[in-house]
Amino acid sequence: MASIEMRNIVKQYGDGFPAVNDVSLDIADGEFMILVGPSGCGKSTLLRMIVGLEDITSGDMIIGGKRVNDLAPRDRNLSMVFQNYALYPHMTVYENIAFPLRLSKTPDDEVRRRVTEAADVLELKEHLERKPANLSGGQRQRVAMGRAIVRQAEAFLFDEPLSNLDAKLRGQMRTEISRLQRRLGITTVYVTHDQTEAMTLGDRVCVLRKGKIQQVASPRELYEQPVNLFVAGFIGSPPMNFLPATPEGNRLNTPFGTIELDEKRAAAVRGRDLLLVGIRPEYFEDASLVDEAKRPLGSMFRARVDVTEWLGDSQFAYIPYEAPEAITAQLRDLSRELDSEELRTQAIVSIDSTSRIREGREAEFWLDSRKVHVFDPTSGENLTRDAEAGAELTRLATQDRVEQLDESRGGAARVGAA
């Protein structure tokens, strides 16, 4: 088990294109780090540089205090789960899992003990004599994990391990991976483009865009205090709504009426003429269902609902709005970069599932203005980010992790010392 440190890592391909550009990232011992971003952001390349399958153009890769830039993959003692599992089809499940041990010339009875142990953890016992071709997708995935956990590796690396599974299985395996990591307490780097995986699995999440780190923080901090427009738009599903706004004193004029800002945030945005307000879908509510006590904390507006989607436990309403040409173009660029295709400027609003708001009619909405963020439309920077509050969220998450890790490694030692 070891920490992984990256110092100014650059990966440049033959044509000079930097797939990874000046990335510095510290991953603590036992931490679960997620690398996330839209396709082509360099997250897989970064992972492959950690494991040694990709050369590092410049920068230092330090694993467990040792610089490993020039070490072959086999000398780095890391284990990796590939997107397509890469099981050896000519070997049984047992031999697949035993393969790393066989290569290190482990004695036979030791191999048997450790393979059986791994198979127990992953519930593969009755499949040990079968060939990968005869297994289901989920079972293959577990064999790939078995091969990773069977030896004492310094860290686990996962390259989109769940993307080939169907939705239901993906959910189950996600919990399984999380449980396994907590139990083994091993440093883990996990690449995904799925933000549900990123939010649920990671102690910290590293959001990448075009080879550059945008923000490294706990899932909660990413959600509550995103550093820029890109992170705000990437994290959260349905995504954050971005409305054009013009400031007027302590107020912002938006297509959905005026939003009152507190003194601190108003100061941060003063002196600009065009802004983007970021509002998460759940900050909205059907006005008729809002408590009297809560009402003054937000603002009310009327708008025509285009479409509603009722999902049983929640309900979404789509409200179209007009935006200046420049803003529309920029939002379209952003959504394209986030691998989605936003065709019209509309807000997605989460309302209570009991709400009777109907499609095609005007309705009154309430908007919680306490948590809105204001972005600079040109640079994308979050003007109202509260860095301290964000850091506090990540500090809490780190504390949680350390406690869990102590527990799984037998907290007795710590208690004894105290």
Next chain:
Amino acid sequence: MSTQKKVMWWIGGAVIVVYALFPIAWIISISLKAPSDIANGQFAPTNVSWENYTTILTGSASGLFLPALRNSFGICLIATFISCVLAMFAAYAIARLDFRGKRLILSTALGVAIFPVISIVTPLFNVWRQIGLYDTWPGLILPYLSLTLPISIWTMSAFFREIPWEMEQAAQVDGATTWQAFRKVIVPLAAPGVFTTAIIAFFIAWNDFVYGIVLTSTEAARPVPAALGLFSGASQFEDPTGAIAAAAVIVTIPVVILVLLFQRRIVAGLTNGAVKG
């Protein structure tokens, strides 16, 4: 499929099988006819006679046929083995590595393969005589390599390309050296491809006539196809047709056995289940 369609398919299939197997049936039939029976004007022999087989195996033609059979086996197996080993490394490099001149190697291989044998065999005859390779095993193995190597490289690199890169990378991460990854993961996976290639290469060498007849003069190295051409009848008024037919049947047998033996390995898609889906 409707019944009518099925019937059509069966008829079509039968026609193709008859078309392909009729010459073989014919040559078997001829090989079983006594010399006096050959021109009997009917398909089947009047009396089944093993005379032709005794002639080539123990009789007057055995001095020509048996050494030729031994030469053919020896030369073709060695040529196949060498070309498979060389092609395996070459194809691996072509499928996996990016190096300058990769296209050049592939197109040269293709160029060599399409070069007509007859145009180089005369100069080769002269060179071989000068350097002492004429009428020796190496003297045939070398030209056979030029026939088998290009096709081996092409087929095998196609097989290697089918093997997912991740297989090998996974092995490397698991602690294998490049050589271990090649030997323990890539070679077993490529086995069906290697077998297919070996069989194709063996057939090409086995069937060669032009090199065989030009570059040999005695039973020291003369392969079967060349020997068949030198068969003569019992007297100058008799055709050796029956003996040639019998020899042809015997020469066909190893080919049939090879295909039957390795059919399953060739067909078996070993990579099934290696990756998703």
